Amino acid sequence: MKRYAVLVEGRFDFLYAKTANALLRYRAEEVVCCIDSDNAGKTTNEVMKLGGDIPVVGSFDEAKVFNPDTLLVGIATQGGFLPENMRQCVREAIESGLDVICGLHAFISEDKEFALLAQKHDVSITDLRKPPTPLPFSEGTWRSRKTPTILTVGDDCDTGKMTAAWEMKRQLEEKGKKVAFVGTGQTGILLGGFGVAVDAIVSDFEAGSIEAEIDRVGEDVDLIVVEGQGSISHMAYSGVTLGLLHGTMPDMLLMCHEPARDIDTFEHPMADFKEVMDLYVRLVQIFKPCEVVGLSLITHTESEDQARATIQNYSEKYGIPASDLVRFGGGQVIDNILSKLG
Amino acid sequence: MKRYAVLVEGRFDFLYAKTANALLRYRAEEVVCCIDSDNAGKTTNEVMKLGGDIPVVGSFDEAKVFNPDTLLVGIATQGGFLPENMRQCVREAIESGLDVICGLHAFISEDKEFALLAQKHDVSITDLRKPPTPLPFSEGTWRSRKTPTILTVGDDCDTGKMTAAWEMKRQLEEKGKKVAFVGTGQTGILLGGFGVAVDAIVSDFEAGSIEAEIDRVGEDVDLIVVEGQGSISHMAYSGVTLGLLHGTMPDMLLMCHEPARDIDTFEHPMADFKEVMDLYVRLVQIFKPCEVVGLSLITHTESEDQARATIQNYSEKYGIPASDLVRFGGGQVIDNILSKLG
Numbered sequence: 194m195k196r197y198a199v200l201v202e203g204r205f206d207f208l209y210a211k212t213a214n215a216l217l218r219y220r221a222e223e224v225v226c227c228i229d230s231d232n233a234g235k236t237t238n239e240v241m242k243l244g245g246d247i248p249v250v251g252s253f254d255e256a257k258v259f260n261p262d263t264l265l266v267g268i269a270t271q272g273g274f275l276p277e278n279m280r281q282c283v284r285e286a287i288e289s290g291l292d293v294i295c296g297l298h299a300f301i302s303e304d305k306e307f308a309l310l311a312q313k314h315d316v317s318i319t320d321l322r323k324p325p326t327p328l329p330f331s332e333g334t335w336r337s338r339k340t341p342t343i344l345t346v347g348d349d350c351d352t353g354k355m356t357a358a359w360e361m362k363r364q365l366e367e368k369g370k371k372v373a374f375v376g377t378g379q380t381g382i383l384l385g386g387f388g389v390a391v392d393a394i395v396s397d398f399e400a401g402s403i404e405a406e407i408d409r410v411g412e413d414v415d416l417i418v419v420e421g422q423g424s425i426s427h428m429a430y431s432g433v434t435l436g437l438l439h440g441t442m443p444d445m446l447l448m449c450h451e452p453a454r455d456i457d458t459f460e461h462p463m464a465d466f467k468e469v470m471d472l473y474v475r476l477v478q479i480f481k482p483c484e485v486v487g488l489s490l491i492t493h494t495e496s497e498d499q500a501r502a503t504i505q506n507y508s509e510k511y512g513i514p515a516s517d518l519v520r521f522g523g524g525q526v527i528d529n530i531l532s533k534l535g
Numbered sequence: 536m537k538r539y540a541v542l543v544e545g546r547f548d549f550l551y552a553k554t555a556n557a558l559l560r561y562r563a564e565e566v567v568c569c570i571d572s573d574n575a576g577k578t579t580n581e582v583m584k585l586g587g588d589i590p591v592v593g594s595f596d597e598a599k600v601f602n603p604d605t606l607l608v609g610i611a612t613q614g615g616f617l618p619e620n621m622r623q624c625v626r627e628a629i630e631s632g633l634d635v636i637c638g639l640h641a642f643i644s645e646d647k648e649f650a651l652l653a654q655k656h657d658v659s660i661t662d663l664r665k666p667p668t669p670l671p672f673s674e675g676t677w678r679s680r681k682t683p684t685i686l687t688v689g690d691d692c693d694t695g696k697m698t699a700a701w702e703m704k705r706q707l708e709e710k711g712k713k714v715a716f717v718g719t720g721q722t723g724i725l726l727g728g729f730g731v732a733v734d735a736i737v738s739d740f741e742a743g744s745i746e747a748e749i750d751r752v753g754e755d756v757d758l759i760v761v762e763g764q765g766s767i768s769h770m771a772y773s774g775v776t777l778g779l780l781h782g783t784m785p786d787m788l789l790m791c792h793e794p795a796r797d798i799d800t801f802e803h804p805m806a807d808f809k810e811v812m813d814l815y816v817r818l819v820q821i822f823k824p825c826e827v828v829g830l831s832l833i834t835h836t837e838s839e840d841q842a843r844a845t846i847q848n849y850s851e852k853y854g855i856p857a858s859d860l861v862r863f864g865g866g867q868v869i870d871n872i873l874s875k876l877g
Contacts, residue, residue: 426821
């Protein structure tokens with residue numbers, strides 16, 4: 194159990210504070226406070242409807258009262274750099290003996306001032322997105338893997354692949370299964386404890402990097418859940434997605450989709466849903482059997498009745514169990530995965 | 536016109552000297568000598584059946600007689616580093632005022648000794664595989680591109696995608712067309728004069744990097760030929776390949792294949808040929824119309840009669856013009872591309 198002070202200064206919202214929000218959703222018991230001067234004095238529940246009564250404070254000095262042991266830089270930024278107004282907070286945290294965990298694109302462990310300061314105060318700085326050294330090359334170890342593996346995939350960015358993967362793990366664990374989680378982005382790596390930020394890897398080594406992380410899991414689990422990224426139908430990220438797909442070589446896919454979405458995150462009309470699913474499956478089937486075992490639908494813009502009708506409709510149309518895993522629980526999706534695990 | 540001394544020390548073969556060999560095949564008039572003490576005294580034709588009477592010499596000192604202006608490090612190495620026994624040659628070349636061009640994975644322009652020496656002697660060091668800075672992100676400029684674009688693709692590594700792309704350019708130019716060539720590996724970048732080594736790019740930026748190179752071509756050509764890499768059916772490289780496919784967004788594909796190959800370069804049975812072609816086309820068709828306009832077949836292990844029968848067979852079976860572009864010329868493949876250009 195850690196005691197996180199979560200730095201979200203000026204960015205405590207849905208767009209920039211994804212990592213902080215995931216921690217509040219799934220590990221609230223490890224968060225002692227959030228730091229955001231815009232919302233100082235409120236609770237996290239008042240700001241984000243997450244985390245209950247966790248206090249939001251205006252500075253690191255105020256955060257110290259709650260005796261944190263780790264500062265999490267819980268935001269994303271355009272360009273990926275640490276904003277100037279947050280440097281002072283990171284500095285104070287290190288000087289107060291806190292470890293620092295950061296999910297930004299720019300690695301603060303390579304920032305000279307912070308690196309020296311961390312050495313002086315004997316604390317660690319962990320950049321969640323930092324690639325392994327040396328980069329592992331693909332060896333095709335999936336050929337001898339014994340543990341079933343499932344990857345979340347989607348037909349766009351922001352279709353809930355991280356959340357669906359984590360919900361699947363959580364709900365399967367409630368059913369008594371032992372499930373490993375391999376993160377592939379900053380939030381998943383933070384929640385799961387290991388993983389690799391695949392989009393930060395030189396493309397030649399992407400498949401090998403995820404393969405190496407899966408190999409670290411070992412055989413003592415019933416299922417390996419791998420967090421998906423991007424989409425093979427996304428013009429900017431499709432390479433990342435296919436590298437991840439073939440690096441993972443999943444037995445099963447959980448397909449993530451928002452039925453109400455017409456235009457993708459790159460302002461292109463959404464591709465045909467069935468076609469994208471079909472391409473995923475066929476790209477794996479070049480190597481091994483693979484099937485879509487569930488549809489994870491984002492329905493939060495629909496009323497509950499509408500949402501249940503949408504889910505029913507998708508399930509019948511494609512012959513695959515469907516649910517909104519956050520809103521309604523996994524239901525038949527989880528049951529179907531359980532049946533595959535035997 | 537450059538005057539290349541080509542360093543291939545101890546590696547003047549088909550496996551490691553690909554870049555040197557491509558230069559000898561397509562730009563022999565720019566090569567004044569090759570440096571390889573194993574074959575000193577021979578001609579390049581005697582060693583590789585390429586380049587005619589170009590002399591092979593045993594040291595840089597002997598190379599100087601031929602008045603080179605550029606040293607090309609024309610080999611690949613395992614690990615991508617410059618072998619110790621070649622450092623002295625690079626050193627002497629710089630001290631003699633030669634520019635250096637290198638296709639290795641490790642960038643010799645970042646080697647402190649060489650960087651200082653190059654500065655002192657006012658020569659340039661060019662690493663062909665060095666990514667652009669800053670890395671360009673995909674913007675989807677294909678939506679307004681007016682020039683037809685063709686990408687070579689394949690169902691494995693080493694199916695002649697670079698060579699087929701260059702032959703296509705050359706043979707279309709003989710027919711009076713103006714053709715731009717965008718390289719995506721060290722050899723293609725060297726031959727074409729620009730391009731980007733896509734497998735050296737952080738995966739998030741791969742599509743954007745090739746898009747930016749295509750945008751540099753401008754509209755003053757009849758066709759843009761993009762060199763392909765890897766295969767969507769290759770477990771280690773498929774991410775690179777799909778990033779390149781969607782970064783290019785080609786109107787046409789030239790599918791490269793070796794009919795006699797059963798096992799791919801990763802020791803996996805070759806995927807079904809039609810299936811792989813179909814996947815390429817459908818992955819582009821999510822965004823725009825695309826078709827396979829020709830099959831480029833590697834037939835050098837077959838007799839001439841066998842090879843011609845194989846080509847006929849493929850052409851009829853798939854309903855697509857086929858040829859071995861190096862051995863027999865482009866024939867109907869080139870005619871078909873010309874018909875598409877109108």
